[in-house]
Amino acid sequence: MSNRAPIRIVREDGHERIEPTVGGVGTTFLRLLERHGGLWIAWSGGQKTPPRLPFPPGHPCFAMSFVQLGERDVSLYYYGLCNRALWPLMHSMISNCHFNTGHWRQYVLVNERFAERAVAEADSGDALWIQDFHLALTPAKIRARRSDLPIGIFWHVPFPPVELYMVFPWRRELLAGMLGADLVGFHTRGYATHFLDACERVLGAEVDRTRGEVRYQGRLTRALPFPLGIPVDYFEQLAANPKTLERARRIRRALRSEIVVLGVDRLDYTKGILERLLGFERFLDANPAYHRRVTLVLIAVPSRTKVTDYVMLKRQVDETVGRVIGKFSSAGWVPIRYLYTQFGAEELVAHYLAADIALLTPLRDGMNLVAKEFVASHPSDDAVLILSEFAGAAEELTEALLVNPYDADAVAERLREAIEMEPAKRALRMRTLRHKVHENNLERWSANFLHALAGDFALEAHAAPVVSAD
Template sequence: VIATPGFHREWWEAYVTVNQRFADRTAAVAEEGAVVWVQDYQLQLVPAMLRKQRPDLRIGYFLHIPFPPTELFQQLPWRDQILEGLLGADLVGFQVSGGAQNFLRLVRARLRQETHRDEIRTSEGRTVLARSYPIAIDAKELHELAASESVAARAAEVRHDLGDPEVLFLGVDRLDYTKGLLARLEAFGELIEDGTLDVEKVAFVQVATPSRERVEEYRQLRDDMDRLVGRINGDIGRIGRPPITYLHASYPRQEMAALYRAADVMVVTPLRDGMNLVAKEYVACRQADDGALVLSEFAGAARELRQAYLVNPYDVNGMKDKLIEAMRDTPRNKARRMKVMRRQVAEHDINHWASAFLDDLRKTGPKA
């Protein structure tokens, strides 16, 4: 558990109300036998609510975040209502197979529904499928953007503005306590403090997009990040050469492509993540099969990008080792790893993801 769960009855009542509004409106406008695709945790009750009003529809649901293990999900006061809500769908999609398996186990244990492999046979006689569909990016569009002259020029400008470091590390995340930001920067700072890295030769750019700043845990994380970056830069920085450039802002797609292209080592180390598209975006932007990706074992992307330098984000010493390994690996090994990952990202793009889900959904439902 990364943050202590909080359960608020009045929030649940509002959640039910919002889900009912989405279901009511969809029921009113959907054509006979239409395909409806419900997205993410904000609308987990919609499938059952919609099914009750419109049994003719084919309803799909996709969860973008990790589906929790049984022992954690069991803490929810509204656990059965959420499971029943999801069972209103014909197809329930998850980022990784582990999420689908967690869901199947809970349906058996909590609702006493019969399951066989990826199928659930409900007490009403319906068949619900639970499968994994790793989400993807528009790899072709991003690769072409990164290949443009303007992005190439901006990437060179970024490196120049940072003092032309020999090695540029990059992190790009929402400012979120699940992203492992503090441990990542601590590891980098310690590598400079112990002399493994030379502050005159390396730099770390951390982009932290503002997120949910009215929530106390997020405000606390921002304060912690400000203190940590200030301490590291103050203790070991040089005039004009801060070890860490911390950017708490959002940037347009072209600027992000330039950062991806400029970086030698991409550091993606969430404590838990349903997928993490930043890792895939970095891979798509590499123009010459160069660069290195340090990736958390607990990101869904690690199941697909197996050639990344995989790391346990809770192990700061292990992270230090992986940062050095990724930096010092031979160009040949880096190219071999990146080539395989680029092929994976290109072949399993966002169109492949959507088509795979919708093709399966169209085979289900009342008219299948």
């Protein structure tokens, strides 16, 4: 169950066609359900959708059950509470938070609607796996009606330190909603610890940090780290496809650059795109010998274009790109190729292959799957990953060149280090990274979470009542 389905229904000339969306949680679970079957409850992203849709069309492996959201829901719940309050809060960006009681009320109503659908669809013996902060209240709302169901929720974004979380006006309600689950999953142990701290301080819950357990209102919930993996075989197959390889060669020829640095992100203020540009500018300032030899390809996927903060960010990025290009361009060389678009998986992997270096500088990120996709797309171990210290993936991918994205000098130095790294050292680092990505792939991540969920539900179902004595 998630806020958005991994598809969109496109209507043209009186006909409908279904297109898969690219990236994010949606693509991840699309591949899981295609392999294992099940039911996906989500909003389609549109106003008019069928109540249920077999997928993929023609050869269905699973079904989607669509929750209908109206314009008011989308405006207040999605663009309001989710994008203007919870998203910046979870990324510790308090100055970007906007709290509104009307938005919260609509958030509660939409979570109720998702819970009602889940209760109606779930059979005895089913397990419910809820995804992300859009549906934080749904576990408790389902639990109130169906105590027979194992319920898990995975938090795909960071969880902030309790001192920051405390600014949220509905801090008790959000935590209580999450604790309706038997298992709450996070990308890192640090995020899980922040959640446990909040449960203890905000709710007065009994917390066991060693076991990752919370006791609240007679129920036991565990909060544990499950670092998200990717479908490694999918990216390796794309990287080995002759069409992808030829496309990568064409990209290199078009760039006419000896060294290609790649950045790929949604256009979001958490992704450190401006900081990346400033770091690249500092590199060019400090290393004139690399002028006309290095090009940064910046892919920015349009995102939340109706939210004011994102409109402002795009203007800043456009202006900064223009300024750096104007400052350094010479003799037919343009230092930045800026692509404001969304690519399909094949085109994205072609860009991964065409790049010598990935420069990923989020200011805060739950995981950063682009880092893992880049690694999986380089089976020849011929690339370097530069990754922000503040991405969840940095805890796993320690062989990357880790960097503080707020430090432009450090970003510039890491770029120089990556460019000048000896081939043997580069190969060793990338080979180790690929091993880690293989070891913790998408299948293992999902299996670990579902196995833990089944165990936690059995434990809770047979637990003795908690009796308190004054």
